[in-house]
Amino acid sequence: MNSILHSQISVRRRGGKIEDYLPIHDFIDSTKELCSDNRHRLLHTMWGIRRVIVPIFGHSIINGDNKTVNVKDLCEQDHILPDYQNKFIPTLGDFVSALDNSVVNNLDFDSFSESYKHDKELYDLLLSPLANTGRKTSLIITHNSWFINEIVPRILKREVEIRDFEIIPSDIFDNMNFRLWMDNGSSYPESCKLTVGKVVG
Structure with missing residues (x-):
């Protein structure tokens, strides 16, 4: 999924216009410059959000409708989860x-x-x-x-x-093996396997 499509998701959920969200979605995927396949998604983690994205863009932005949008939620809900079929957010581990x-x-x-x-x-x-x-x-x-x-x-x-x-x-x-979960959520990473199918409550 490209940054325009992610930005369209953000507009549907949060209002405003594509240009409000494009810089963040572009930046999350800027690691494609380093690796052309889905191993590039190092910033698609809570470490990436907390240590990189939020410090750069701030905890919130104001969209074109003058609404405050939480950057962490935007990254999680409009970018990372859709890239993994809304199943999980991988860890840096x-x-x-x-x-x-x-x-x-x-x-x-x-x-x-x-x-x-x-x-x-x-x-x-x-x-x-x-x-x-x-x-x-x-x-x-x-x-x-x-x-x-x-x-x-x-x-x-x-x-x-x-x-x-x-x-x-x-x-x-060059030293990272491709895992099936990296392929748009085709399987689950180790961090999720113990919770898959269990009811939390």
């Missing part, structure tokens, strides 16, 4: 579990993060995947040129770094 650890474990995350240790706000953001998943390999999501030069300047207003990076975005996706 679901994506991390698809990584080939035999390659990723050899990347030098320690040196990368150490170089930003003087900047506590940035350092905490870079380590947030580890806090979220408990897996050191998850640091590949923030310890790369894309995150430093595309995401960090938008969130923390830091300067772009013009240099060679040891860890690049292709290191993420």
